[in-house]
Amino acid sequence: SLLLFVVVFIITADLVKNRRPVGFPPGPRALPIVGNIFTWDQSRPHEKLMELARTYGDVFSLRFGQKWSVVLNGFDTIKEALLTKGDSMVDRPKLALQEEVTGGLGIIISNGDIWKQQRRFALSTLKYFGFGKTSLEHVILDEFRHCAEEFRGYKGKKPVNPHLIINNAVSNIICHLVFGHRFEYGDEKFRKLMLLFDKALQIEASIWAQLYNSFPLLMRLLPGPHQTLKQIWGDVKSFIREELNQHKENWDSTERRDYIDCYLQEIQTNKGQEGNTFDEENLIMCVLDLFVAGSETTSTTLRWSFLYMAKYPEIQENVQAEIDRVIGQSKQPSMEDRANLPYTDAVIHEILRMGNIAPLALPHSTNKEVQLGGYTIPKGILIVPNLASVLFDKKEWETPLEFNPGHFLNEEGKFEKRAAFIPFSAGKRLCLGENLARVELFLFFTSFMQHFTFSMPAGVEAVMDYRAGITLAPKPYEICVKPR
Numbered sequence: 001s002l003l004l005f006v007v008v009f010i011i012t013a014d015l016v017k018n019r020r021p022v023g024f025p026p027g028p029r030a031l032p033i034v035g036n037i038f039t040w041d042q043s044r045p046h047e048k049l050m051e052l053a054r055t056y057g058d059v060f061s062l063r064f065g066q067k068w069s070v071v072l073n074g075f076d077t078i079k080e081a082l083l084t085k086g087d088s089m090v091d092r093p094k095l096a097l098q099e100e101v102t103g104g105l106g107i108i109i110s111n112g113d114i115w116k117q118q119r120r121f122a123l124s125t126l127k128y129f130g131f132g133k134t135s136l137e138h139v140i141l142d143e144f145r146h147c148a149e150e151f152r153g154y155k156g157k158k159p160v161n162p163h164l165i166i167n168n169a170v171s172n173i174i175c176h177l178v179f180g181h182r183f184e185y186g187d188e189k190f191r192k193l194m195l196l197f198d199k200a201l202q203i204e205a206s207i208w209a210q211l212y213n214s215f216p217l218l219m220r221l222l223p224g225p226h227q228t229l230k231q232i233w234g235d236v237k238s239f240i241r242e243e244l245n246q247h248k249e250n251w252d253s254t255e256r257r258d259y260i261d262c263y264l265q266e267i268q269t270n271k272g273q274e275g276n277t278f279d280e281e282n283l284i285m286c287v288l289d290l291f292v293a294g295s296e297t298t299s300t301t302l303r304w305s306f307l308y309m310a311k312y313p314e315i316q317e318n319v320q321a322e323i324d325r326v327i328g329q330s331k332q333p334s335m336e337d338r339a340n341l342p343y344t345d346a347v348i349h350e351i352l353r354m355g356n357i358a359p360l361a362l363p364h365s366t367n368k369e370v371q372l373g374g375y376t377i378p379k380g381i382l383i384v385p386n387l388a389s390v391l392f393d394k395k396e397w398e399t400p401l402e403f404n405p406g407h408f409l410n411e412e413g414k415f416e417k418r419a420a421f422i423p424f425s426a427g428k429r430l431c432l433g434e435n436l437a438r439v440e441l442f443l444f445f446t447s448f449m450q451h452f453t454f455s456m457p458a459g460v461e462a463v464m465d466y467r468a469g470i471t472l473a474p475k476p477y478e479i480c481v482k483p484r
């Protein structure tokens, strides 16, 4: 009977402690101790949340372990939260696993002065390398040539899984930006680095990470893949540190070859200044963040693009006809061509919308009490912006669930921006690499369409189902890549 008393006591104490705060958004009933952990659907998170929004409204709450979260749905709500009231939701929540791995450094999960300084520096450095004589445009076109050579090897006869080649190509753009050089696709060190990233991101997207962040004390004691994460990220950091040491050996303070050079300069400039956050530990985390946020995302979008083109051959033909007419077959595409390629541009936008690769953005957190949708959300609550609910919002799109480049074309066939197009999120935490991603997608996609035709192997239907991991990615597929 003592045991029974203890159990009843714990459950009652939990129920009292974890009651929904007054004025808080409604939500499904939370169980004692675990809360709504079983309401979460790891295989289709955004769809499940959109279903719950139909019952509880666009602003509703869920509890994971001891932590309350508020989920935001629909264009109007998300616009109000991230733009109008963005200042009160600009922070990231402190999640145990991410905190342990990063020490709160870098850009993606940092807050306060670290975030402000590191983000500002990253934005201005990306801009510096994005335009002008050091332009990344040439780097991307050069990488396409390597990539194309790999695909040509298959001669369009043998179906190929494009995953690895595309991952390598896109990661090489970040390598070029931060390290100042690319790697050959067969390079042993590069392959190891790619594998480490793959493994770490798989664990971070798994239920183990979710459990760790909900029950950190318990999970620290239990075995599981989460125990190896620190080691894997440690290996990645050692790799980056080696590159950093090489840079320091032959550093010339007047030269800005890449991100690391610029950062070393910034460390010098800021030395001894009050509130300075520029140091080697932050440098390593920022580089790691650029890889984490900048590789898998663009790579996944390109893999969706091939699949959509194979699924809709008539759209692919239209894109190719436009490119042939505007650029021809001999000249390489450039960003200046974009204004003259409205259909191609619309197709890329529609791939980003339907691909929906970051459906829940990254979690935000309230840094003060905020009113939203008639509810009061206290400070320190985890906020989940359901971007998918905007990209598929019935009030915003003519045919929300259909692949339709017309969403971005006006009656005269000119490209038309849409306010509800927010795959990169919105507000102060807006994707830092949006410009780079757009340049990469435009140059890679138009180059592929200029030189190749994608089709499914005979008798195989294109499967548009996603697999939810760190991004929503197409299920692994093989495709015929035929030189034109």
Ligand code: HEM
Residues within 6 Å of the ligand: 107, 108, 109, 119, 289, 290, 293, 294, 295, 297, 298, 301, 357, 358, 361, 362, 363, 423, 424, 425, 426, 428, 429, 430, 431, 432, 433, 434, 436, 437
């Ligand atoms: C954050 C989308 C490519 C760097 C984000 C967020 C989204 C996103 C939804 C979360 C924003 C929020 O919290 O509200 C995408 C998509 C991409 C892409 C769809 C490609 C198709 C890139 C690239 C880079 C990059 C190429 C880097 C070079 C970042 C960083 C953050 C971020 C550093 C964290 C920003 C912060 O916390 O202040 N991205 N991204 N992303 N992205 Fe991207």
